[in-house]
Amino acid sequence: MRIKACCRWHSAGHLQTSAPHALRLFSMASQSDALPLSSYSTAVVFLPSVELQKKLNIVRSAWDKSHPRWTAHFTVLFPFVEPSHLPEAAARLRDACSAASLAPITADIDHVDTFSMRTYKTVYLSPSATAAASMKSAWRVAATTFGYSGRDFIPHLTLGQTPHGEDALNFLIGKGNALIASGLQWTTDCFVLLRKDEADGGRMKIAHVVPFQPSSSCSLSIAPELCPAWHFDSAVGCWVSASPAPQPTPLRSFRVATYNILEDAAIPSSPRISAIVRAILESDADFIVLQEVSDVSLPLLLQNVELRSTYTWASYSPSAVLPLSRNVMMLSRAASFSWTTVDLGDKHKPAHIVIPHVDSETPNLVFAAVHLSAGSSIEISAKRAKEMVTLLAHVRSEWPAHEWIVLGDTNFQATDGPIGDDVMDDAWELSGSPADSGPTYEPTLNSLAARTSRQDRSPKRYDRVYVKMGRLVAQNFSRFGFATPENPASDHWGIAVSLAVIGPSASTPPVVAAEAPELDRHRLTFLESSLTDAELSEAARREGLVLSDAGFLQRQAAADELRNVICSSGDTTNVCIRMAVVGSFALGVSVPSSDVDCLAVGNISSATFWRLARERIIALGWPNAHNIRLRRFVKEAAVPMMEFEVDGVKMDLQYCPAPQVAESWDTLPELPSNSPLFSLPVSTLRSLNAFRDSLALLKLVIPARRPAFVLAHRSLRHFCKRRGIFASKFGYLGSFHLSILLVRILESLPDSATAAQIVRVFLSEYGTWDWAVEAAYIGLPREYARAPREAMVILSPEKPSLNIASASTRSTVQSITRALQEGNRLLGDGAAWTEVCGTGLPSFITSYERYAKIDISFWGSSSMTGRGLVGHLESRFVHFLVQLQTSLPSIQAHFWPERLADASGGDGDSLQAFYLIGLSGSRLDDTVQTRLALLEAFAEDIRGQARYYDEASAFIYASEVSRDALGTVCKDTFDWPDGGFDEPQAEDSDDESASRADEQGLSRDDSFSLDRRKKEKKRKPPRAAGAAQSTAKLRPSADVYNRLMWDPSVSSEDHLIGYEDRFKGLKEMPIGSWKREVEDEAFIPFHRVVHFRRRTDNVVVWDRRVILNAFQPLHSDSSRTE
The missing domain is CATH 3.30.460.10 (Beta Polymerase, domain 2)
Structure with missing residues (x-):
């Protein structure tokens, strides 16, 4: 009543009421029942237009921790009223706006600013002074209506947060300025009231729109998370935003590809754009995902006439401001699509999710394009695995019925395990290729990869395509980007695979076993030989x-x-x-x-x-x-x-x-190979x-032939073992290899063939086999996409045919061929089987003038850790042989596939062993420095793997030695103290460990500490060579250096430091000449220190190779207080 009377009085007096005065009158009426501003589930904001939200959200997705819960906005009031009070609040604000007569706001953003928090800085966009004043006037209406009494209003639109530091801050500020340059202006004439939707991940959604004027009709909305693709419209000659509801496209088969185009300041993309476009077109893909797209390369790609005439849909427009320095983008020629991003735990490595618009007859598809974290450390490997788990959990939750295709640069290392999902298949392996073949990053062949690689120059299959098991069949896998190997477009090769859509397995007609036609294969003939089955049987029994x-x-x-x-x-x-x-x-x-x-x-x-x-x-x-x-x-x-x-x-x-x-x-034994039961x-x-x-x-192998087959197999196994060519993990032959090769021989010999005849034919046939061209298999000829790096192909009998000899290298194949040819020659000359097999290791260590020697020492307390180091070292030898052969094709290398030891040393308390590679070739003397550099790089790579190598308990050293310097060599007989049984707690998952801890009344931390104490049991003192045995672990080289330099009881001038020179092997220098500063040109890291030697009596006082530690600590351990 009071307000009405007052209004009537003003009306009767013909007085004009100002907006502030009217607002004060309305506020007086509402103070008695004020609504508390305490809820973080509601807010009042100004919203930009949908198109500007899309533009801003692209950058915010990588930088703003509130994305995607909040779209781009200017906050007016937050926190706001309880959700149940929103209708009443909207009504009050509507009345206040009507009384205040607010004018529409022309919001134009013209500068970037920041404010600091304790752990980060926030970068935000600010409106012009005029727009800021208008926004502040509107804010006063809302603030006064609801009795707000907090800090003053500073209009800002948050772009993101950066850690304290110049690089990231300047980068994001630069993105903000680029957005301003693209044009950020719109008109707003309403308040938007948002409410949190807990059922949708806490996203803030529009609850009410309150116009400034009752007569206004606001039509605001929040930009959808799925962004439409951009389409090149040839009629107008430019890229336009695609229709949000495009015509669906039928897809029965399509080709997908992934290609990392390389963004590196030292290797600009502009000169490479033409080559990159040629590589993309070479892929012949319907959908291709690009990684490392930058603000520079994006417009160059999308404005290229050839590319845009083929790929008419893209994730971004040429003028888009990309969120990161290296971005993921989809190109399509087959169908329009929508896309979004998914945070995988690091906003700077999001997944790019693409939903193609397909017809009802095509399965719904989801592409998840990735560029996972790079690095080889155990922490980064775990991070990559977590990123993949997060991605798969997301697509499984959001699109459970879709067919998933995960593709991109995974950065997977050889030590990374499988992706750990029972419903995803690696398309490369679907094509019948082994998991460790088909590298897409080869520093030895790609000059750009050589420039971007770090220590490890071995080939890597970083780029991959995974498909969901179901209605997609992968075929015709290929790599691309090889067109100009001397001047490559990128440091990666691209990969492409064709995917065909099949119907449900239930509708697949049964397959009837067909009678196999007679093999179209040459018949093998017997060769003259004095070898008999009795001689082979006696040798097998004797051995x-x-x-x-x-x-x-x-x-x-x-x-x-x-x-x-x-x-x-x-x-x-x-x-x-x-x-x-x-x-x-x-x-x-x-x-x-x-x-x-x-x-x-x-x-x-x-x-x-x-x-x-x-x-x-x-x-x-x-x-x-x-x-x-x-x-x-x-x-x-x-x-x-x-x-x-x-x-x-x-x-x-x-x-x-x-x-x-x-x-x-x-x-199963009665079913044919093509039974639908095996459609798995x-x-x-x-x-x-x-x-x-x-x-x-x-x-x-029919029963009548089985005795000859078994005897021939055992005999050839013994022959290969003695010749140093039996160990499949090192790229040599294994038991299964021999079985397939022997069965192939049996198929072409009469049933009456004896074991001795089979052995002679085997040596003759495969000693002259052209492994670089021909594949060995049994049964009918079959298609197999051979990778260039596969030096030997032996196909498994059942489909999908896998190359079981994928670990072979040119070096190991040369060794196999030489051994088979030598054995065949000796049999032809009438030699006894014992002579044909040779003496084994004794013969090997006298057959070469030079040997590469890789020493390994381990004196830690955990046998499990030691076995892990040995296993990792052995897994890298195949890669090293490839590097050696690629860098020095004139050198023949024979790796002996056993761990060896010095027969004259060692008491068995710790592992002290080595591996040997026999070297020969016409340019052996001319390539010494290159070989030493390769050996040093190999040792550095192993020592750099913190997951396996700890310098406090292990040492790896690579060198080259002459035949005379080998000493007495024997097979290493070291037995692990735990008998080869891993510790039980190593098998348990974290959840199981926590469960056991709960049952025992322990906290999780107590359980962890208990396990650690079990693992860190007291070490057995290592053996000291040439000095009294130390009762402490081997002290780090840096500690010994400090002792020699600063202990007044020791003369530093009387000691030399021995270290590994990258090119000249072991060298020494006076301790006083050792440089510790990283900036110094003569700096050498301590992990390359091998020994310390006293000059006066020529005594080595510390040596990593034999775990020698003649120095005692300055204070006994019992006197320590830590």
């Missing part, structure tokens, strides 16, 4: 290669015991697990030293199986009635595996999740084929 009846029964019983435990239904009657022996034992060619390989097939996931298997073994305890003990769980391998010891027999177990196969287990994902078949391949080989 201990024959498995006795007792040994056979022991292994069979061990397999039965393991089967009884693993396949037991227990309380889980719905679980079906079957197990079979595979490999050499199944084929009857195992020797007493062979492990027994087993494969389990079941109707549960891999993760569930391994957890169940471990629980069942742990439940048995140790010792147990089954004599089963878990040695280790190799869960990070491409095919995970558990290693057991059962009654003294070593057994390896793999698992294949295939419910229908498990349920039809008993019928490649990742599943890769495991299952261990069983199917064994069955295929057994079917081809």
Whole structure:
């Protein structure tokens, strides 16, 4: 009533009421029932236009921690009223606006500013002075209406946050200025009231729009997260925003590609654009994902006539302001699309999610384009794995029914495990190629990769395509970008693969087994030889290669015991697990030293199986009635595996999740290879084929021929072992290689062929085989996309055909060929089988003038850590041989596939061993410096892997030695103190560890500390050579240096420091000449120190190679207080 009377009085007096005065009158009426401004679930804002929101959100997505919950906005009031009070608040604000007669605001942003917080700086966009004044006037209306009494209003639109530091701050400010230059102006005439939607990830959504004037009709909205693609319209000759509801496109088959185009300030993209465009067009892809697109390369690409006439859809327009220095972008020629980004834990490495617009007959598709974190450290590897897990969890949650295609630069290292998802397949492996072939980053072949690589110059398969198992079939995989190898477009090769859409598997018609036609293959003939089966049998018996009846029964019983435990239904009657022996034992060619390989097939996931298997073994305890003990769980391998010891027999177990196969287990031997039961994902078949391949080989070796096959296999195994060419992990032949090659020989020989005749034909046939061109296989000819780096191809029997010799290199193939040719020549000359096989290691260490020698020492307390270091070192030898062959093609290298030791030294307390590579060639003397540099780089790479190498407990040293300097060499017989059994806690997951801790009344931290104390048990003192044995661990070289330099009781001038020179090997200098400053040109890091030597008596007082530590600490350990 009071307000009405007052208004009537003003009206009667014909007085004009100013906006502030009217607002004060309205405020007086509302103070008695004020609404508290305490809710963080509501806000009042000014919103830019949808088009400007899109432009701003692209940059905010990588920098603003509030994206995507908040769109681009100017905050007016926040916190605001409780959500239940929003209707009332909107009504009050509407009345206040009506009374205040606010005018529309022309908002134009004209500068970038910042403010500092404790741990970061916020970069924001500010309006012009005129616009700021208008916004402030409107803010006073809202503030007064709701009784706001806080800080004054500073209009700002947050762009993002940066850590304190110049580089990131200047970069984001530069992005803000680029946005301003592109034009940021709009008109707003309303307040927008937002409300948090908890059901949609806490996104702030429009609840009410309050116009400044009652007569205004505001039509504001929040920009959708899915951005439409840009389309090149040839009619108008420019890029336009594509229609939000484009015509869907039918896709029955399409080609996808990924290509990292390289953004590096030292290698500008402008001169390379033409070559990059040629590479993109060479891919012939319908959809191609580019990584490392920059503000410079984006317009150059999209304004290229050739590219835009082919790829008419793109994620960005040429004038877009990209969020990062290196960005991901999709190009399409097949269909329009929408896209968004997903934070993978680091906003600067988001995934680029693309949804193509396809017709109803095509499966809904989702492309997830990635550029994962780069680096080889254990921390970065774990970060990459987490990024991939986050991505897959997101697409599974958001698009569960879609077909997923994950592609891009994964930066996966050789040490990274599989992506850990049972529904994704690697398209490269789907094409029948091994996981470690097909590199896309090759510093030895790509000059730009050589410039951008760090220490490790080995080839890497960084770029990958993964597809969801289901309705997409991968084929015709290829790499591109090789057109100008002397002047490459990028430091990466691109990869492309064709994907075909198939119908549901239920509709697939049954496949009828067809009668195989007669092989179109040359017939092999017998060769003259004095070799007899009796001689081969005697040699096999003498060398201990024959498995006795007792040994056979022991292994069979061990397999039965393991089967009884693993396949037991227990309380889980719905679980079906079957197990079979595979490999050499199944084929009857195992020797007493062979492990027994087993494969389990079941109707549960891999993760569930391994957890169940471990629980069942742990439940048995140790010792147990089954004599089963878990040695280790190799869960990070491409095919995970558990290693057991059962009654003294070593057994390896793999698992294949295939419910229908498990349920039809008993019928498998009778099923044809093309049975629809085997229409399984490649990742599943890769495991299952261990069983199917064994069955295929057994079917081809009829019972009448089996004795000759077994004797020939054992004899050739012994021959290869003695010649140093038997070890598949090092690129040589293995038991399965021999089986396939022998069966191929048997197919072309009469059934009456003896083992001796088979052996002679084998040496003759494969000694002259052109491995660089021809593939070896059994059965019908088959298609196989051979990669350029594959030096030898031996295809597995069952599809998908895999090259089981993918680890071979030109060096190992040369060694294999030379050995087979020599054996064939000796047999032709009538030599005895013992002479044909040779003496083994003694012959090797006298056959070459020069040897590359890689020393390894380990004196740590954890045997598990030591085995990990040895395994990692051995896994890198194949890559080193490739580097050596590529850099020095004139040098022949024969790697001896055994760990060796000095026969005259060592007491067995610690590992002190080495590996040898015999070197020969016409330019051996001219390439010494290059070889030493390669060896040094190899050792540096191993020492740089913190996951495996700790200089406090290990030492790796690479050098080159002459034949005379080798000394007495023997096979290393060092046994790990733990007997080869990994520590049980290493097998458990974090969740399981936490569960055990809870049961024991421990906190999680206490549990961790307990495990650490178990692992860090007291070390056995290392052996000292030439001095009293030290009771402490080997002191770091830096400590010894400091002692010699600053201890007044020791003369620094009397000591020399020995170190590894990158090109000249071991060198010495006076300690006083050693430079510790990194900036000094003569700086040498301490990890290259090998020894310290006293001049006066020529005594070495500290040596990493023999763990010699003659120095005692200045104070005894017992006197320390830390």
